[in-house]
Amino acid sequence: MKDDNEMFCPGVTRRNFIKTCVAATAMMGLPFSMHTKVAEAVEKNGNPSVIWLHFQECTGCSESLLRSTHPTISSLILDMISLDYHETLMAGAGAQAEKALHDSMQANAGKYLLVVEGAIPTKQSGIFCKVSGKTALESLQHAAEGAAAIICIGTCASYGGIQAAAPNPTGAVGVRDIVKDKPIINIPGCPPSPYNFLSTVMYYLTFKKVPELDDLGRPKFAYGRKIHEHCERRPHFDAGRFAQAYGHPTHAQGYCLYKLGCKGPATYANCSVQRFNDVGAWPVSIGHPCIGCTQPDILFQKAIAEKVQIHEPTPFDSYAPVDLKEKGKGPDPLTTGFVGLAAGAALGAGAMLAKKLPNGENSQGGDDEKAE
Numbered sequence: 184m185k186d187d188n189e190m191f192c193p194g195v196t197r198r199n200f201i202k203t204c205v206a207a208t209a210m211m212g213l214p215f216s217m218h219t220k221v222a223e224a225v226e227k228n229g230n231p232s233v234i235w236l237h238f239q240e241c242t243g244c245s246e247s248l249l250r251s252t253h254p255t256i257s258s259l260i261l262d263m264i265s266l267d268y269h270e271t272l273m274a275g276a277g278a279q280a281e282k283a284l285h286d287s288m289q290a291n292a293g294k295y296l297l298v299v300e301g302a303i304p305t306k307q308s309g310i311f312c313k314v315s316g317k318t319a320l321e322s323l324q325h326a327a328e329g330a331a332a333i334i335c336i337g338t339c340a341s342y343g344g345i346q347a348a349a350p351n352p353t354g355a356v357g358v359r360d361i362v363k364d365k366p367i368i369n370i371p372g373c374p375p376s377p378y379n380f381l382s383t384v385m386y387y388l389t390f391k392k393v394p395e396l397d398d399l400g401r402p403k404f405a406y407g408r409k410i411h412e413h414c415e416r417r418p419h420f421d422a423g424r425f426a427q428a429y430g431h432p433t434h435a436q437g438y439c440l441y442k443l444g445c446k447g448p449a450t451y452a453n454c455s456v457q458r459f460n461d462v463g464a465w466p467v468s469i470g471h472p473c474i475g476c477t478q479p480d481i482l483f484q485k486a487i488a489e490k491v492q493i494h495e496p497t498p499f500d501s502y503a504p505v506d507l508k509e510k511g512k513g514p515d516p517l518t519t520g521f522v523g524l525a526a527g528a529a530l531g532a533g534a535m536l537a538k539k540l541p542n543g544e545n546s547q548g549g550d551d552e553k554a555e
């Protein structure tokens with residue numbers, strides 16, 4: 184039996200490897216017992232050849248993956264795969280790097296994973312982005328031919344990102360607008376969670392197929408629910424307490440950021456659950472509204488301060504509600520419930536109004552106006 188402290192790969196003990204497999208298994212929505220199968224699959228089927236191409240982007244997706252505060256994620260990813268070509272990380276350059284790319288594509292034809300970071304310009308035959316004399320369009324089409332599957336890391340590769348924002352001078356698009364005959368998995372985010380990339384690779388190694396995707400090509404296990412459903416500020420949203428401005432006491436008190444433009448109610452992602460970099464931080468937790476970076480219809484389409492329409496209010500299920508009956512100022516919960524039910528039925532505004540106070544005030548002096 185292997186020792187817990189035995190190293191799975193440099194910087195990762197076996198214990199940490201198993202813990203990561205358990206976390207990834209939970210993220211994929213698989214039963215707990217499946218973590219052993221995931222671990223076995225990674226050990227047995229690991230090291231698939233990966234070709235990682237950079238096009239119109241800021242390298243933030245690679246940076247996010249590599250700068251995780253805990254070494255496990257980046258170490259695991261780099262150990263789980265055979266990274267044959269990555270312009271930022273590889274030591275070689277010029278003709279040497281091009282040879283590595285060519286050799287890997289030939290030796291692993293039909294089997295390698297192609298990871299794309301960045302959008303692809305298409306106007307004027309794609310001259311706006313060239314590497315080694317070839318346009319991004321040519322490089323993508325060539326590399327896609329021999330790929331088993333394509334993973335688009337980040338919103339730019341998935342949907343075009345900021346490069347595709349109006350007026351989109353270079354005609355930037357995402358991979359799925361160009362490649363039509365390969366399985367494509369989109370891992371959007373600006374940057375995306377490294378865990379979502381890791382879990383997708385683990386799923387692929389375990390089941391030898393792409394995970395179930397939504398209509399935007401995203402794995403449902405990571406993008407199946409709205410951020411708003413698990414947000415720690417959701418009790419304030421339900422209670423009608425909103426931050427009024429950056430730096431205002433209502434902001435410092437952790438009130439809901441909806442009125443500052445939070446796109447959480449319309450954004451599908453797991454940031455409010457999985458968070459980033461093992462320190463429990465994500466934009467909303469540190470006071471910045473969600474900008475909807477996983478949604479092609481929101482990111483760079485709507486201003487940061489612009490409020491999104493709330494359709495199909497989803498139930499909140501992670502945190503206890505805030506106590507509105509502080510120091511006898513608020514109504515009792517039963518009264519609140521009846522008032523809320525009546526208001527909700529009349530206005531169809533869902534759970535937020537269910538706890539709105541009848542006198543227009545709240546127990547801590549915050550803004551308790553309607554969300555919309």
Ligand code: SF4
Pocket residue numbers: 410411414415416417418420438439440441445446447448467473
């Ligand atoms: S609107 Fe934003 S800050 Fe408010 S509860 Fe929803 S996700 Fe959280």
